[in-house]
Amino acid sequence: MKTKLAINCSTCRDLQYVVSNVKGKVQAKACKCFDCESCQGTGRILQEDADGISRIRECQCADFSKKLKIFNHAGIPGKFVHEGLDNYEVGTLRHRSLKDALTRSRTFIKEFIQMKGQYSQGLIFMGEPGLGKTHLAVSIIKELILKHGVECKFVDFFELLRDIRHGYGEDISEGEFINPYVGVKVLVVDELAKGRNTDWELTILDHFISTRYNDDDKVTLVTTNFKDKLDNGIGREDNKKAGLSSASTRYTLEEKIGPRIFSRLMEMCKKVHLQGKDFRQV
Ligand SMILES: [Zn+2]
Numbered sequence: 388m389k390t391k392l393a394i395n396c397s398t399c400r401d402l403q404y405v406v407s408n409v410k411g412k413v414q415a416k417a418c419k420c421f422d423c424e425s426c427q428g429t430g431r432i433l434q435e436d437a438d439g440i441s442r443i444r445e446c447q448c449a450d451f452s453k454k455l456k457i458f459n460h461a462g463i464p465g466k467f468v469h470e471g472l473d474n475y476e477v478g479t480l481r482h483r484s485l486k487d488a489l490t491r492s493r494t495f496i497k498e499f500i501q502m503k504g505q506y507s508q509g510l511i512f513m514g515e516p517g518l519g520k521t522h523l524a525v526s527i528i529k530e531l532i533l534k535h536g537v538e539c540k541f542v543d544f545f546e547l548l549r550d551i552r553h554g555y556g557e558d559i560s561e562g563e564f565i566n567p568y569v570g571v572k573v574l575v576v577d578e579l580a581k582g583r584n585t586d587w588e589l590t591i592l593d594h595f596i597s598t599r600y601n602d603d604d605k606v607t608l609v610t611t612n613f614k615d616k617l618d619n620g621i622g623r624e625d626n627k628k629a630g631l632s633s634a635s636t637r638y639t640l641e642e643k644i645g646p647r648i649f650s651r652l653m654e655m656c657k658k659v660h661l662q663g664k665d666f667r668q669v
Pocket residue numbers: 393396397398399400401402403404418419420421
């Protein structure tokens with residue numbers, strides 16, 4: 388690749404791409420310092436063969452363009468534009484489980500890359516809202532895409548269900564909504580078990596999870612406010628009396644999604660528990 392090596396591009400800190408929030412999704416584009424002389428950054432070269440026929444061939448820099456393309460189709464929410472593993476707060480005031488969660492996120496990436504994608508176990512980040520579960524999951528896929536070119540997507544399950552419900556009215560099939568996600572190599576399922584979890588919603592979730600479960604080269608990263616056990620062995624009645632009324636103190640994840648989906652998830656993902664105070668309230 389022939390690129391002008393910018394030693395000190397202050398715009399992209401020499402990453403050669405810049406990210407921004409475009410209509411609610413994080414988008415990346417080549418930085419102005421990225422300058423492929425062969426293709427002017429398009430990734431394609433128009434070449435005339437011996438018969439005078441013009442053909443398009445990939446430029447050597449196409450790998451970089453592909454990463455940006457995967458990134459721009461990943462559906463990462465715009466509010467995570469600057470989030471990465473390097474700016475996940477784990478200072479001394481934070482609960483040590485957060486430092487552990489960060490380490491495990493880094494280990495996950497390392498092992499995934501070492502095993503060249505044959506690695507099939509994901510992570511399920513469990514804990515109260517505001518601890519940065521989505522921050523970690525998003526940071527993992529950002530790095531997998533931009534450093535390693537792995538196909539990843541993000542889906543807010545609650546929003547997906549809402550879209551499907553709307554889609555029914557518009558004659559768009561359930562499959563059209565779900566298919567882009569079930570087949571992707573690495574998928575972040577955000578906010579699992581949020582909402583009422585009606586029979587209809589659980590049927591869709593079951594299809595979603597089962598398909599990924601049966602395809603054993605797919606990796607799923609999950610975030611959920613619900614835990615596998617209620618905290619401190621305190622029963623739900625005591626939590627109610629203590630005024631802890633959020634659903635996640637009263638129900639376990641298994642109760643929310645049912646034993647079948649739960650047990651599959653537990654096989655597909657290693658548990659990462661996060662504890663502590665809500666970041667956003669500090
Ligand atoms: Zn730059």
